[in-house]
Each structure stands twice: as structure tokens, then as C-alpha cells.
Amino acid sequence: MRHLISINDLDKEDIIYILKKAEEFEDVARGERNFKILEGKILGNLFFEPSTRTRMSFEVAMKRLGGEVLNMTAQEASSIAKGETLADTVRVVSGYCDAIVIRHPLEGAARFAAENSSVPIINAGDGAGQHPTQTLLDLYTIKKECGKLDGITVALVGDLRYSRTIHSLIKALALFETKIYLVSPDALALPEEMLEEIGGDVSRARLSEIIEEVDVLYVTRIQKERFPDEEEYKKVAGSYRITLETIKNAKDSMIIMHPLPRVDEVDPAVDKTKHAKYFQQAFYGVPVRMAILSEVML
Amino acid sequence: MKELVVNKIREGTVIDHINAGKALLVLKILGIDVGTELTVSMAMNVPSSKMGKKDILKVEGMYISEEELSKIALISPNATINLIKDYEIERKFKVKPPEVVDDVLKCPNPMCVSNVEREPVRPRFYVKIEENEVSARCHYCGGKIKDLANHII
Numbered sequence: 056m057r058h059l060i061s062i063n064d065l066d067k068e069d070i071i072y073i074l075k076k077a078e079e080f081e082d083v084a085r086g087e088r089n090f091k092i093l094e095g096k097i098l099g100n101l102f103f104e105p106s107t108r109t110r111m112s113f114e115v116a117m118k119r120l121g122g123e124v125l126n127m128t129a130q131e132a133s134s135i136a137k138g139e140t141l142a143d144t145v146r147v148v149s150g151y152c153d154a155i156v157i158r159h160p161l162e163g164a165a166r167f168a169a170e171n172s173s174v175p176i177i178n179a180g181d182g183a184g185q186h187p188t189q190t191l192l193d194l195y196t197i198k199k200e201c202g203k204l205d206g207i208t209v210a211l212v213g214d215l216r217y218s219r220t221i222h223s224l225i226k227a228l229a230l231f232e233t234k235i236y237l238v239s240p241d242a243l244a245l246p247e248e249m250l251e252e253i254g255g256d257v258s259r260a261r262l263s264e265i266i267e268e269v270d271v272l273y274v275t276r277i278q279k280e281r282f283p284d285e286e287e288y289k290k291v292a293g294s295y296r297i298t299l300e301t302i303k304n305a306k307d308s309m310i311i312m313h314p315l316p317r318v319d320e321v322d323p324a325v326d327k328t329k330h331a332k333y334f335q336q337a338f339y340g341v342p343v344r345m346a347i348l349s350e351v352m353l
Numbered sequence: 354m355k356e357l358v359v360n361k362i363r364e365g366t367v368i369d370h371i372n373a374g375k376a377l378l379v380l381k382i383l384g385i386d387v388g389t390e391l392t393v394s395m396a397m398n399v400p401s402s403k404m405g406k407k408d409i410l411k412v413e414g415m416y417i418s419e420e421e422l423s424k425i426a427l428i429s430p431n432a433t434i435n436l437i438k439d440y441e442i443e444r445k446f447k448v449k450p451p452e453v454v455d456d457v458l459k460c461p462n463p464m465c466v467s468n469v470e471r472e473p474v475r476p477r478f479y480v481k482i483e484e485n486e487v488s489a490r491c492h493y494c495g496g497k498i499k500d501l502a503n504h505i506i
Contacts, residue, residue, distance in 0.1 A: 061495070140472050163466040163493025167474055182464050184494055248497060 057351045058169040058176045061185040062223045067230045074195050076346035077339075083119055084341040091121025096352050099125045099152035101144070101168075102179070103132040103159040108315060108337055109179045109188070113156050116344040122352075125152055142171040149173045154352050157181075175351035183219050189314060190223040192343040193273070196336040200310045201270050204228075208268050210236040210260070213275035213295055213320060215245040220314045221275055222249060229253040236260040236269070240291045243281065262295075267304050272297065272311045272330075274320055298322040302330060312336050362392070365413040367435040368425065373398050375428050376408035378502050382424045383417065391415055404431065424457055426450040427480065428502045430487050450480045450487055458489055458504045465494035476506070 059065075065073075082088040098117045100110055106129075114124045127148070141164060148155060149172040157168050158179040165178030165185070180186040198204050209228060215221050215237055225245070228235060235257040237245050250257065266272075274297055282288035297311065297320065313321055313333040325331055371379055376395050380386075385393060392413035401407040416436060417425075425432055426448035436444040458478045460467045467476045477492035488499045498504055 063495070141466070141469075142473050159466075160464070161466040161469065162462060162464050162495070163491070166493050167466045167472065171473075181466075182494075 058165075058172075058178075059187055059347055059351065060166050060169055060176065060178045062187040062190045062227050063185075065187070065227075070191065070194060070227065070230065073191055073343070073346050073350065074198055076350065077191075077195050077342040078199075080342040080345040080349075084116070084338070084345060086119065090119075092349060093117060093120035093122035093352060096122040096154075097125060097152040098122055098348065098352075099127070099148045099155040099174075101127050101132070101148060101155050101157045101159075102129050103141075103157075103164075104180070105129045106158050106179065108340065109158065109186075110156075112337070112340040113177075113179070113188075113344050113348075116341050116348055119341070120345055120348065122153075122348075141168065145171045145176075146173075154348065177347060177351065180219065183217060185223055186219050187223060188340070188344055188347060189220050190227050191347070192336065192340040193220070193224050193312065193314070194227055195343050196312060196332060196339050197271055197310075199339065200332050200335070201308070205232040207231075207270040208234040208236070208265075209271040209273060210238050210262065210265060210269045211245075211273050211275075212238040212262065212297070214243045214277050214281065215239040215275075216243040217278070217281065218275045221245070221273075224273065225249070225253055225257075229255045229257075236265050238262045238265075238295070240277075240295070242291075243277065262301065266302065266309075267306065269305065269309055272302070272305070272309060274311060274313045274317075276316075276318055276320055292320065296320055296322065297325055299324050299328070302328070305330065360394075361440050362394075362411050362413045362437050363440055365411065365415050365437050366417050367437060368410045368412075368417075369407070369433045369435065370401070370404060370429070370431045371408035371410060371425075372429045372431070373404070373406035373408055375502065376410050378428055378505070379408075379410055379425055379432075382421055382428075382505065383412065383415070385412065420457075422448055423451045423454060424505060427454070427457070427487055427489070427505070430482055430485060450482060452480055454478050454480060454489070457506060458498070458501065459506050460491045460494060460496060461498060461504060462491070462494050462496045465491060465496065467491065467493045 083090040145168045154175045156177045156179045162182040162184035164181040169176040237259045277292045279288050310332040311330045394411040396409045398406045432448045435442045455477050478489035480489045
């Protein structure tokens with residue numbers, strides 16, 4: 056049985072295979088082609104934490120492919136969690152469906168779920184741990200919008216310390232020949248241990264010094280709760296905000312990505328530029344998740 | 354010069370080349386505490402040509418188990434075990450840290466699923482040795498620990 060728990064479980068070939076498959080699903084994702092290969096299949100969405108995009112895009116992916124979806128929301132999950140263990144919930148729900156998508160606040164919850172499930176488990180975020188489908192859609196966005204994954208320069212901006220999106224993405228990018236710049240306040244720098252682990256062409260930089268050579272600007276949210284006081288937060292968050300001014304020296308082809316939701320780290324004025332790809336990125340979650348669903352269920 | 358001589362033991366286990374300062378922890382792993390009736394000799398910070406300093410432990414009347422061996426290997430990867438019978442070394446071998454340990458280490462990450470008491474989950478770690486340093490990675494959260502001695506269950 057195939058589970059998708061961590062991006063670390065995939066090698067470069069697996070990733071390229073999934074991205075290629077996603078491309079074949081793009082017109083189905085747009086509703087331009089009927090392709091009901093998952094007819095008769097049921098997906099269980101097990102969300103112990105709130106989610107909008109991830110849950111909805113899995114649901115859309117499943118429905119466009121002719122399948123059905125059972126949803127357990129965070130609110131229902133909390134009432135179940137009062138009395139039932141995660142292991143038991145997974146054992147029960149895996150009897151109702153053909154695959155489970157799980158989001159849970161505890162790290163390692165998806166791997167533990169896989170050990171207790173009779174159907175494939177797809178990790179949709181386990182605490183500060185992994186979120187592999189986000190990473191795959193990020194890579195897909197880069198491949199589609201930049202035309203390649205090898206040989207690109209990526210600047211990761213914002214909270215590099217706590218963001219699980221960044222941690223998964225940086226490991227995946229290291230599998231390709233990418234140059235990575237880390238742009239963050241000291242307090243939110245990438246953990247040293249992770250830097251040692253990934254190796255490769257990775258260095259810290261100021262955005263103004265590297266903006267001209269960047270192909271991908273990947274922006275994440277700086278969370279207020281990471282700072283001792285509001286003033287400090289405002290000062291730091293403000294200096295990492297992407298505006299028309301910040302990107303004025305960027306290449307024409309440079310793209311801006313963001314896992315969303317954004318608060319104010321990307322100025323809405325940037326949305327109208329050809330660089331803004333974050334909404335397109337959100338759409339790409341659908342064909343990528345179609346590729347993953349068909350891979351684990353067929 | 355007078356030297357303190359620790360007597361040979363008749364039956365039991367001698368653990369040599371324990372990393373300096375770790376003998377007390379090895380005792381803990383072996384379940385030996387103040388209430389023990391076993392004859393135990395311990396030498397700490399003994400000069401060693403190979404290791405600089407080392408600890409040595411002799412336990413009369415006790416042969417150590419596989420499980421205890423794995424735990425000792427985690428905190429002292431160079432340790433050698435001598436099983437003694439009738440004052441002679443019956444078997445001598447080096448410990449070897451296992452690649453995977455179950456129910457031996459506790460993950461320090463409070464948000465790791467392996468720390469939820471009600472779940473039927475066994476803590477599992479993957480062990481790695483680099484330049485005589487032992488580290489372990491949690492099967493569930495992926496967290497890495499280097500100070501293994503502080504996380505033995």
C-alpha cells in the first residue's frame with residue numbers, strides 16, 4: 056500500500072513522475088475534460104485542524120475524477136478526540152473509504168495513522184512536521200512557471216524557522232540543482248541543524264542584494280505570536296513585506312509564490328504584476344492532488 | 354606506588370571502555386540501584402591509552418541481556434563486554450548500536466505523536482554513528498537527538 060507521509064520518502068524520480076502525471080490532469084482540473092477514473096471510490100477527509108485550501112482542493116480533485124468525499128471537520132474531530140484515540144478513529148474511518156487525507160496538530164500523526172490504517176494515508180500537514188502535497192504543488196508551480204527545476208535560483212523569505220512549508224520545500228529543492236537564498240530576520244532563521252542536513256548551494260542574504268538574480272521569490276507569513284511584543288513584530292514584518300518597490304529590479308520572468316493565506320506580507324498592488332503566481336499556485340494544488348489520489352487509489 | 358586493585362570476579366559481566374562519566378548511567382540501564390544485593394565495582398575516569406579516560410564496571414553474578422546491550426551501545430559505542438565464568442573470560446565482544454531501537458528512547462519533542470500516552474504507539478528511533486558520535490532520529494516526528502543518555506526510557 057502506498058502512503059504519502061513525508062517529502063523525504065520520495066526521491067527525485069518519484070517527484071518528477073508525480074509532476075508529470077499532474078500535468079496530464081490539468082485540463083480535468085479546469086473542468087475542460089471528463090475523466091472519471093475514481094468513480095466508485097471514496098476519499099475520507101480527516102481534519103483535526105482547520106483547513107480551507109488543502110481540504111477543498113482535495114475535495115475538488117476527487118470530485119473532478121468522479122469520486123466521492125467524506126468530510127470530518129476540525130469541530131467534529133474535537134468531539135471525537137475527547138474519547139477516542141487517533142489510532143481507533145483511523146481504524147474506523149479506513150473501513151469507510153478507499154484513502155484518507157489527514158491533518159493533525161501532532162508531529163508524526165500521519166505516519167502513526169498509516170500504521171493503523173487499512174487504506175492509503177495522505178499527510179495534509181502534521182503540526183510543525185510535514186506537508187508533502189504542498190511541497191509537490193510548489194515544485195509543480197516552479198516547473199510550470201519557470202519551465203524547469205534544475206538551475207533556478209530561489210529566495211525563501213519570511214519565517215524560515217517555524218514554517219513547515221519551507222522545511223519540506225527546501226529539502227525537495229536540494230534534490231535539484233538549485234541555488235537557495237534564505238531571507239529572514241535572525242529570530243526566524245532556518246534551524247542550523249536543517250542547514251547542515253540539506254547541504255547544497257544555500258546561503259543567507261538580504262533581498263535587496265539578490266533580487267536581480269532570483270527566479271522564484273517564495274514568501275511566507277511572519278506570525279505575530281513569534282514575537283515578544285506587537286511593536287517588534289510590526290518592525291520585522293514590515294521590513295520583509297513584498298511591494299512594487301522591493302521587486303523593481305527583478306527579472307521580467309521572476310515569479311512570486313506564497314502558500315496562502317497571506318496577511319500583509321505581499322502588497323495587493325503586486326497582484327496585478329506578471330510576477331504574482333500565488334493564486335495560480337493554489338489552483339495547481341488540484342492537478343497535483345489528482346495525480347496523488349490516482350496514484351494511491353488505483 | 355600502591356594501587357587500588359579491583360578483584361577479579363568469578364561469575365558475571367565486566368563492561369570496559371565505557372565513555373568516561375557514563376558508568377552511573379550504565380548502572381541505571383542495568384537496573385542496579387542502592388537496593389542491589391549484587392557485588393558491583395565501578396571505576397570512573399580511569400586513564401586509557403585509546404580513550405584518554407574511561408569507566409569500567411564489574412557486576413558479579415549477572416549476565417546482561419540483549420536489550421541492555423543495545424542501550425549501553427547507544428551511550429557508549431566503544432564499550433567492550435566480557436562475560437566471566439570461573440574467573441576466566443568466556444566471551445568477549447564489542448557492543449554495536451542497533452540501527453533501530455524500539456521502546457528505548459523517549460522523543461523530547463512534546464508535540465510528537467509518540468508522546469501521547471493514550472495512543473498505542475511505541476517510540477522508535479533510527480540510530481546513526483558518525484565519528485564515534487551516536488545520534489538518533491525519531492521515526493514519527495523526524496526530530497534528531499544527540500544527547501541520547503538523557504532520553505533513555
